[in-house]
Amino acid sequence: MDTFMEYVWAFLVGGALCAVGQVLIDLTKLTPARILTTYVVAGVILGAVGLYEPLVDFAGGGATVPLTGFGYLLSKGVREAVLEHGLIGAFTGGFTSAAAGIAAAIFFGLIAALIFKSGSKINE
Amino acid sequence: MALCEGKTFKYSNASILSYASVVGKAESDGPFGDEFDEVIEDNKGGAQTWEQAEALFQQKALGHAMDKAALIPAKMDLVLAGDLLNQCTGSSYGLKDYYIPFLGIYGACSSFAEGLLLAGAMVNAGYVENAAAVTSSHYSSAERQFRFPLNYGGVRTPTAQWTATAAGAAIVSSVPKAPYIRAATIGKIQDMGIKDLNNMGAAMAGAAYDTISRHFRHMGTHPESYDLIITGDLGQVGSEMLYELFRRDGVSIEKWHKDCGLMIFDREKQDVHAGGSGCGCSASIMCAHFLKRVESGDLKRILFCATGALMSPTMVQQGGSIPGIAHAVEITSK
Amino acid sequence: MNISNQEYGELAKRHSPPSSMYKTIPMAFVIGGGICTLGEALLNLYEYLGMGKTNAGALTSMTLIFLSALFTGLKLYDRLAQCGGAGTLVPITGFANAMVSPALDFKSEGFVLGLGAKMFSIAGPVIVYGISASVLYGIIYYIVILFMGGL
Known part of the structure; x- marks a missing residue:
């Protein structure tokens, strides 16, 4: 696949996943935290039944950047860890695969909170 | 009952x-x-x-x-x-x-x-x-x-x-000078069953209707008796609902009605959705604008009805609704 | 009141404008798609620099999270979210914004019970249910391979 089409598919698939989230917000009044949670759990389930992997191969960042991709990563990590370590892998796999993302969010969050001040610029 | x-x-x-x-x-x-x-x-x-x-x-x-x-x-x-x-x-x-x-x-x-x-x-x-x-x-x-x-x-x-x-x-x-406080009606808690945290105007419109209509009854007045009827922060949604609640009684208040929530911001240019709200919204607009106009005699008789949503985040998370309340104060220049 | 709560609810519904979905959905699509395309570009860059697929993926997430933390601190992410809606919520950058913004905001209540504890006030459930779902899947998967002799 040539590089240009790769980006087009990443844009279209990622955009579509976000548009679905917007439909949920507009029609169901789901709060943001619920949407995030729904997306991650959906990603775990889709990853578990093997439906998400082909999407990742196809759309790359379009499938891994949305939070469903985070859920997919958890399921993938758990599956590999169970194969390697047995039952204990069900508990270690998720955090191991998501470690970079979670640690980065915590660390950069802390740094940002130390440097910046809170406030909103909307309407100013 | x-x-x-x-x-x-x-x-x-x-x-x-x-x-x-x-x-x-x-x-x-x-x-x-x-x-x-x-x-x-x-x-x-x-x-x-x-x-x-x-x-x-x-x-x-x-x-x-x-x-x-x-x-x-x-x-x-x-x-x-x-x-x-x-x-x-x-x-x-x-x-x-x-x-x-x-x-x-x-x-x-x-x-x-x-x-x-x-x-x-x-x-x-x-x-x-x-x-x-x-x-x-x-x-x-x-x-x-x-x-x-x-x-x-x-x-x-x-x-x-x-x-x-x-x-x-x-x-x-008690120093006699305009603006005078002439009358007041204390509101009752009105729970109309609205549960949407992002729709306070709807939660409060019923309370405003109840308090204003009781004030009219007790004073023997009508919307025309006032230069203006000023609500606190019903916003776009609440104001329209208030009109319709009065319309059911055959009363039209649109012509006399102002809402501080719809006045404090420029809704065309500022991204405030249904309007402003908060205890400071009606307080600042009254103190900056309307009381001045009553003092100068430009407005002779106004009814100020501030509206509140007695919202508890805990109750809303537990699935409860948002009760509203409104108190009316009649202010005159003489 | 001379109106039932049910009638009142209908009245409220009639006067509450719905979201302009013809605007919100395309915006979510474009901005969300844009963030994903940026992710794809980073992924390609890191792979081009000789990283393995897994590491390149991890570094891509970390870069996006870093950018989101920076934009949140500069008070730009919430502005972008005003137009982007779910387009800024659903990508991993939205998850990072959900962690950085309370940390920033509750710094005033102290570093431990403010910043430290509140960091997870919005993103916490994502980890709770994401990890729990994955553990559950791991257990089921373990039982399946136990009885079916490996897959």
């Missing part, structure tokens, strides 16, 4: 001696920007936190009102104050250094009318000479307590309202 009709108090000896307002940047960019007594451009005014900033707004509002009446704290007998924060933080921390006898009040965004009618009653009864009503709200402290962190990219729905960063203070005394 027969519904309690309540009473409308009539005052013979209560005037608004002075009034003042302090607002933030977005409010000063609104249509009434040049009528406020002080604008705090960074919404903080040197305070360390948003809660301290809100307290500062109240302190300054009462300070300006006392200055205008040439009063000092030692000459004040009572201050009635409220805001939206837990434990009425803005009031108790903002006013503590004045050492004026203090009663904290809470009626959500209806607090300014509550303070005004209680101050009027205390003065009219002769218990006190000078009583102040002060309320405030602050976008940033309210957002932190009731919604999301300030820098969070949460999405607002079209029915959501924008909490005004503002404070208003009015000093009531």
Whole structure:
């Protein structure tokens, strides 16, 4: 696949996943935290039944950047860890695969909170 | 069950001696920007936190009102104050250094009318000479307590309202001068079953309708009897609902109605969705604009009905609805 | 009140404008798609620099999270979210914004019970239910391979 089409598919698939989230917000009044949670759990389930992997191969960042991709990563990590370590892998796999993302969010969050001040610029 | 009709108090000896307002940047960019007594451009005014900033707004509002009446704290007998924060933080921390006898009040965004009618009653009864009503709200402290962190990219729905960063203070005394407080009707809690946190106007419209229509009945008045009927912060949704509730009784109030929530911001240019809200919204617009016009005689008789959503985040999370309340104060130039 | 709560609810519904979905959905699509395309570009860059697929993926997430933390601190992410809606919520950058913004906001209540504790006030459930779902899946998967002799 040539590089240009790769980006087009990443844009279209990622955009579509976000548009679905917007439909949920507009029609169901789901709060943001619920949407995030729904997306991650959906990603775990889709990853578990093997439906998400082909999407990742196809759309790359379009499938891994949305939070469903985070859920997919958890399921993938758990599956590999169970194969390697047995039952204990069900508990270690998720955090191991998501470690970079979670640690980065915590660390950069802390740094940002130390440097910046809170406030909103909307309407100013 | 027969519904309690309540009473409308009539005052013979209560005037608004002075009034003042302090607002933030977005409010000063609104249509009434040049009528406020002080604008705090960074919404903080040197305070360390948003809660301290809100307290500062109240302190300054009462300070300006006392200055205008040439009063000092030692000459004040009572201050009635409220805001939206837990434990009425803005009031108790903002006013503590004045050492004026203090009663904290809470009626959500209806607090300014509550303070005004209680101050009027205390003065009219002769218990006190000078009583102040002060309320405030602050976008940033309210957002932190009731919604999301300030820098969070949460999405607002079209029915959501924008909490005004503002404070208003009015000093009531028996010195006869316009504006006069003539009558007041205390609102009843009306739970209309609205559960949407982002639709406060809908939660409050029923209460406004009930209080205003009872005030009309008790005073024998109609919308035409007033120059203006001013509600606190019903916003676009609540105002339209109020019209329709009155229309069911064959009464039309559109022509006389103004809503402070629809006035404080420029809804075309500022991203405030259904309008402004908060205890400081109606307080600052009353103190900056309407009381001035009553004092000058430009408005002869107005009915100020501040509306409040008695919303508890805990109850809403537990699936509960949002009760509303509204208090009406009739103010005249003679 | 001379109106039932049910009638009142209908009245409220009639006067509450719905979201302008013809605007919100395309915006979510474009901005969300844009963030994903940026992710794809980073992924390609890191792979081009000789990283393995897994590490390149992890570094891509970390870069996006870093950018989101920076934009949140600069008070730009919530502005972008005003137009982007779910387009800024659903990508991993939205998850980072959900952690950074309360940390920033509640710093005033102290570093431990403010910043430290509140960091997870919005994003916490994502980890709770994401990890729990994955553990559950791991257990089921373990039982399946136990009885079916490996897959």
